[in-house]
Amino acid sequence: MAVETVPGPVASKPTPAEIIERGIKRRYAAERRFRLYGIGAILFGIFFLFYLFGSIVAQGYTAFVQTSWQLNVFLDPKVIDPSGKLDEKELLTANYTVLAKNALAEALGIDPKSRPKTREAMKLVSRDVDLDIRRVVMADPSLIGKTVPIWVLASGRVDSLEKGQLDRNLPADVRKISDEQLSWLDQGWSKGILAFRFNTGLFVNGASSQPETAGIGVAMVGSLYMMLIVVVLAVPLGVAAAVYLEEFAPQNFFTDMIEVNINNLAAVPSIVFGLLGLAIFINFAGLPRSASLVGGLVLTLMTLPTIIIATRAALKAVPPSIREAAYGVGASKMQTISHHVLPLALPGILTGTIVGLAQALGETAPLLMIGMVAFVVEYPTSPLQPATALPVQIYMWATSAERGFVERTSGAALILVGVLICMNLIAVILRRRFERRW
Structure with missing residues (x-):
């Protein structure tokens, strides 16, 4: 005897409007998740940033007073x-x-x-x-x-x-x-x-085996010498190289290779520049070890790619109409660049220069390679005399076994971070003050 089956309810197919609505809901949900991921990443970074600064301040604020x-x-x-x-x-x-x-x-x-x-x-x-x-x-x-x-x-x-x-x-x-x-x-x-x-000794004293009499005065003078050398050498060389590559150099394989190598040099680890300085300036040229001059030359090589890239970006940001207008009134190429293009690109050049200097000021690895870890008590009177730098001094204190150097390390780190923040603020202010919107 055959068993009669009763067919079940047939599921209705979704209408095109329902399909579109479901797709929109999925896209909105994905957008909300993406925004939450972004907010979470920002909060994660801010948390560790405050944790880092909090730990430095907690350990270093006592260095500014002395029993x-x-x-x-x-x-x-x-x-x-x-x-x-x-x-x-x-x-x-x-x-x-x-x-x-x-x-x-x-x-x-x-x-x-x-x-x-x-x-x-x-x-x-x-x-x-x-x-x-x-x-x-x-x-x-x-x-x-x-x-x-x-x-x-x-x-x-x-x-x-x-x-x-x-x-x-x-x-x-x-x-x-x-x-x-x-x-x-x-x-x-x-x-x-x-x-x-x-x-006050934290700011005026030199190196010392006693934590209570140790200071960053000599290190700050050494860093100042090095920054002056970087400014004198890296800024004109970097700007000149960028102007030539952007305005004069023909587009060929040779200039393309130069651009690629400049971009690669900007990403090279800083310790490689230290090895280069050790080989060229000390072993080959015979310059004095631990001298601010050698440190400044090494940091100049490291800063040049940053300044060149920033200057080229600033020159590219100048509208072509500025050049065309200058040519239209009979200006030469050199007059156009010096009287119109460079002044308009100056805010970007200054910003890139200050950022490059801030990066160089905080470098430690290349200075360790050229021996700027000397125990220097007296202030150097010239860039040829032995000196140390602020980040190297922090490194030396961090490796000391004395308990009193712990707060000295964090206190000096606070000073260094403060200087770097000020330099970056100056860059932002100059950018906002002189920048032109096209």
Whole structure:
């Protein structure tokens, strides 16, 4: 017996209008997802940017203040100027540490003749305490024989302890500061002879093995020398090369190869330029190692592609009608370029130049290759003398084992970032101020 089947409901086909509507909904949904992906990527980048700056600021803001002692130092003429002739050599080589020891012992109520206690007390001030007193004497020798209040730096370990970077509750052998020394520190705060002061030494001092006396002054001078060399060499060479390639050079295989190589050089790792500078300027030309001149030449080679590319882009942005109008009134090609094209392209050229200089200022790898990691205490008086640079100084401090150099590293990084931000802001302002819309 056959079983009769009952057909089910037949699904109706979607109408063209429904198909179009579904497609529109899918496109809108895809657009919303894409916008969310973009917003998420921006938020992700902003989060890590703030995290980076937050960590640098959190570790580095304390570098701008320094724990210091105010000591009433008796500038004993028997110690400073035994001959009474104010001889400069005697003033420079006097035993100022003894004067600091006596003043600190008096301030803390310690018997100056008690060697164990005075030895422990002197661990609370910087090992370079004699430099602070000598600086005062050399500035005004008439103070010899008088008792003068002088601010001297505390030791790096005391500075870290007072800034909360070392826990007071740690055992004495761990914090390397005894309980008696802690009581002296508390006594100093209560008497007002121990205080936080603005750390001018961070900006004016040179390299030092003691974190409390280390500064970026020498590094900033070295960076200034290098930037001057880059400006003098890279800017005219880069602009001239860009003008020739854009306005005069014929379109052939040779110029195409030059353009390709310039674009490739802009993407070459900076350490390669350091190797090139080491081979050419030091090994071949015999220029002094660790000199700002060599660093400036290396950074010039690294900056040239950036300036050439930016200048060519600025020249291309000038409308052809400007050139045609100049030719129409009888101007030569050189007059057209110098009187019309270059002035109109100047904002873009300045922007590219400043961006290139900012990039060069923050470079470390090429300077390491040419030996600008020297321990330089005195300011270089010429680009031929040994020097270091600000990013290299940050690198050197970051590799130091002393706890006090951690905040110095972050503090110097804050200064470097601030300089770079200012340079980029100048570029943006100049661009907006002089840019013309065509």
